[in-house]
Amino acid sequence: MKAFEKLNPNITVKTQPYDWVATTFTAQLAGGTLPDVFTVPFTDGTSLINQGQVADISSLISKLPYVDKFNPAVISNAKSSSGKIEGLPISAYGQALYYNRQLFTQAGLNPDKPPTTWSELQTDAKAIAEKTGQAGFSTMTQENTGGWSLVTLAYAFGGRAEKVDGKKATATVDTKPFQKALQVLHDLRWNDNAMGADFLYNWNSINQDFAAGKVGMYISGGGNYTSLVQQNAIDPKIVGETVIPLDGKNSGALGGGTIAFVRAKTSSAVQDAAVKWIDYYYMQQQYDKTASVSAAKLAIASNQPVGVPQVPVFDKATYDKTLEWTKKYVNVPLNQFAPYAKGEFKQQIIPEPAQQTQALYGKLDPVVQAVLTNKNADIPTLLSQANTTIQSLLDSGN
């Protein structure tokens, strides 16, 4: 921060603690008390832009030297409906399959050979449940994460949650891939009895239980290792990470990430300073050698993981260069992430549903919960009802 102020003597940076939490964020956004620069997940990007709730900094962004070097799957989340870039994506991830290497060993499975198909995943989950008594596979179901996970599974079977054609968006959750995804969960839960006894997980509590060794496998963001270490003090030895098994045409891994925005109703001088800060603090380390190395050193000094796999914000060549620069600072068990690092670039990254993302996820939470808590849940009916609700959400355009 001091270095930045030295470079820009007419800018003063004031820091304040900020963490994106859905509920407090809504209140801060509504109350106009957000910091000048704030970050949000991709899910909120286009809605915030299209509702005019962030400053339009597109003219400042267009002057940045790397404006046309962004990974297209990533930058689409920061574009307005007319194609203007109004925020800067600072990090990106693809959904990954995490597994507990210790439970794999205890169940007589090879921790270096995680499942690569859904039927292998089912067999492994069943073995873990039978031999260790812990949940073989668990999934999030609460606070919109149930929908997030279900859409991830559906993408893995080649589905999409909505189809946007010009201004008209159509809900497409009443489809075969969604049925397949729910059927897999249903079978794991009721036929294999491999999902333990907890079906009300949110992002936090599933991380907790995974770190505590109660979950054999679960799906979460590819960079989730950082928070498992920082918030859950996980034993690095037990973590394994691989790609999500894909099945069928058009299948891919759901990708998400974080965007930095500038608060609405800021003066143009503040906007100018804010973009400089975002570039300095978040972006330079992803394309500049000096910045990249000093960021890695700083992370090590504050006990943060270096080397966690990511989806490149820019092109892969730039990403590979940063990996090369920071190679000797890596403090995470890279070989345990190898199945993911090897497989991630072979998978298509599919952006999250563009419209009403969080609300759409929210409407799918009860569907996932129904399948996990009711053996006779009628999957086609559940999906067709959800499709109707989501369609009316999309039509309301709110």
Place this chain on the structure above:
Amino acid sequence: MTTIVFLLPLLVVFGVFSWYPIVRSVIMSFQTTNLVSAPVFVGWQNFVAVFNDPLLGTAVLNTLWFALLALLFGYPIPLVVAVLMSEVRKARGLFSVLAYLPVVVPPVVAVLLWKFFYSGSASGVFNTVLGWVGIPPQPWIESTASAMPSLVLEATWSAAGGTIIIYLAALIGVPSELYDAAEVDGAGIWQKIWHVTMPSLRGILFVTFILQIIGTAQVFLQPYLFTDGGPSNATLTILLLIYNYAFGNSAGGSYGEATALSIMLAVALAILSFIYFRGTKRWSA
């Protein structure tokens, strides 16, 4: 003049923190707003949207179900406990402390603790206890059928202490001559309770009943923290639905719909209270 001066602080405090927000929310229920751009008046549109939401029916039924269960457990249990405690001569103080203890536990802490007790695995606290007597593990909050009763159980546990203390105070206020007279007339313990205790408690019972109804209609904490309305909306209550309207979508919620439903709830409760007081006027006098 002095009256007004003394009244002023109270008027200002009520005005700023109570009446102004109420007026604002009535206005907001007729608007569409994201609180950043200027609000737009939309007439009854928010109310129509709430009425057409299929979740409204679910939330109303769930809230009624919660209220009914809470009446079945939460209303009589404190009364029975208070009557029993008032019969105890020794160590009444100790029993009062024990009964009141759950109220002292911060509600959020209590729920998180009970969440742990309710764990659906065989190693969960309650399931371990059931295991001792040969009952298989129960899903507690992880099943649509048992989630709501589990929530009510915790709510009763945490709220009973306060009600018990109110009943106990009322019971101690019953003149002992009435009991003596009843005893002289040859009344046993049950007759004394039925003919002396209950009539003396009538006023209190009447108030706690309507407070209980209003309280359960606004239940939020338990469904929010235990289950977030799940599994599959089995514990979605009206207040949780209001919360979801406002805060369920992080990029700006439907504040208009949230306030519209709040006002509908307030009106419904006001009408209910009015009917209740009217209908029981003779009885309570």
